[in-house]
Amino acid sequence: MERLPPRGLRRLAYEIGWSLRGFFGTFGAGQLFLLRIIADLPYALARPGLVIRQVYVTGVQSLVVIMLAGLFVGMVLALQAYLTLSRFGAEDTIGMVAALGLVRELGPVVTALLFAGRAGTALSSEIGLMRATDQLSGMEMMAVDPIKRVVAPRFLGGVIAVPILTVIFSAMGIFGAWLEAVIILGVDEGAFWSQMQAQVDLREDVMSGIIKSFFFGIAASLLAVFEGYNCVPTAEGVGRATTRAVVHTSLTVLVLNFMLTAWLLGGN
Amino acid sequence: MQQTRAVELGTGLFVFMGILALFFLTTRVSTFDAYSGDGGYELKARFDQIGTLKVRAPVSISGVQIGRVTAIEFDTARLEAVVTMRIASRYGGIPNDSDASILTSGILGGQYIGLQPGGSEEPFRDGDEIMFTQSAVVLEQLISKYLFGQGSRGE
Numbered sequence: 389m390e391r392l393p394p395r396g397l398r399r400l401a402y403e404i405g406w407s408l409r410g411f412f413g414t415f416g417a418g419q420l421f422l423l424r425i426i427a428d429l430p431y432a433l434a435r436p437g438l439v440i441r442q443v444y445v446t447g448v449q450s451l452v453v454i455m456l457a458g459l460f461v462g463m464v465l466a467l468q469a470y471l472t473l474s475r476f477g478a479e480d481t482i483g484m485v486a487a488l489g490l491v492r493e494l495g496p497v498v499t500a501l502l503f504a505g506r507a508g509t510a511l512s513s514e515i516g517l518m519r520a521t522d523q524l525s526g527m528e529m530m531a532v533d534p535i536k537r538v539v540a541p542r543f544l545g546g547v548i549a550v551p552i553l554t555v556i557f558s559a560m561g562i563f564g565a566w567l568e569a570v571i572i573l574g575v576d577e578g579a580f581w582s583q584m585q586a587q588v589d590l591r592e593d594v595m596s597g598i599i600k601s602f603f604f605g606i607a608a609s610l611l612a613v614f615e616g617y618n619c620v621p622t623a624e625g626v627g628r629a630t631t632r633a634v635v636h637t638s639l640t641v642l643v644l645n646f647m648l649t650a651w652l653l654g655g656n
Numbered sequence: 657m658q659q660t661r662a663v664e665l666g667t668g669l670f671v672f673m674g675i676l677a678l679f680f681l682t683t684r685v686s687t688f689d690a691y692s693g694d695g696g697y698e699l700k701a702r703f704d705q706i707g708t709l710k711v712r713a714p715v716s717i718s719g720v721q722i723g724r725v726t727a728i729e730f731d732t733a734r735l736e737a738v739v740t741m742r743i744a745s746r747y748g749g750i751p752n753d754s755d756a757s758i759l760t761s762g763i764l765g766g767q768y769i770g771l772q773p774g775g776s777e778e779p780f781r782d783g784d785e786i787m788f789t790q791s792a793v794v795l796e797q798l799i800s801k802y803l804f805g806q807g808s809r810g811e
Contacts, residue, residue, distance in 0.1 A: 556673055
């Protein structure tokens, strides 16, 4: 360890430089890790049993959380839209407002955030524990590449699960909006569906949401396995890696969401 | 073995639910835009003033939507706005002397193009230009015309 510069501006510059170096170093390591995983994806596809198990672990076990969250997000969206729109006598457009909000934004983003909390943490702590208990080193000793055997199937499982979860979330949300608007608040059912169908476009709204969720799936799965794989192999290190995975995923998803929205919808 | 079956069953149900939800989103929630793409035929119309008409605004006849605005350009030679619209092919027999006007839906609604059928025997063909057009009404011009009109009458 070299000697730190004394206090003052030089020390400040040193600290800033050091943390910038850490940031870009981690960023670059993440990209390289993604390339390694992509290179090993054919191996994961050749053993679909491993991938199916991961889709089950990440997808099916997040299903109840996603469906409940979707239902209540849809219901509150309809309620809030009703409170504002009924002032202008425009409560017929609730279906459209709720559907556009869910399909374009809330579906992909909230699903990715919940996925990071429910499945991403499980992934990174599982891989981190494998690292801490030397299981990954054990695999290397037996000439089994842990990226092929452990990381790639988990990554692929997450990438497959997130878009499916997003679609289920949006559908549940629209069901929740229907429940709140039509059954509880008494909005006309025909107007609810016809306004929605007239304004929601398959290509621009539904497909752009699914494209977004695909990128979010890549980001969430990559960060979870990356943090787990590179954790400090102690009990504390695993805990830190799990926390970092959630925080980084949440921030990445929100930043990525803006960029993807500007790219997909920003043209006009 | 038993556990593997449970995993496969759960995953199968999960993916099936996803497909079901996607089906719901595509059929019940959204519509495929039938007016864009290659189907149908194109018409052009020239206006002095298009107001706030936008690309993708509806084109309708008797209140039924038959197409969409696909492009809006300004012709620097004739100093007019040129609006290109695409009409779905199933609305083929519209008389070629029909006129187009830019109308507003509701008080705050967006602007759209309304066609009034004419009496000609010949229908519009792909690439035709609508000869009779009526420009959008701009609220400020209407108000100022009314105000100045009042003023000059008083003298």
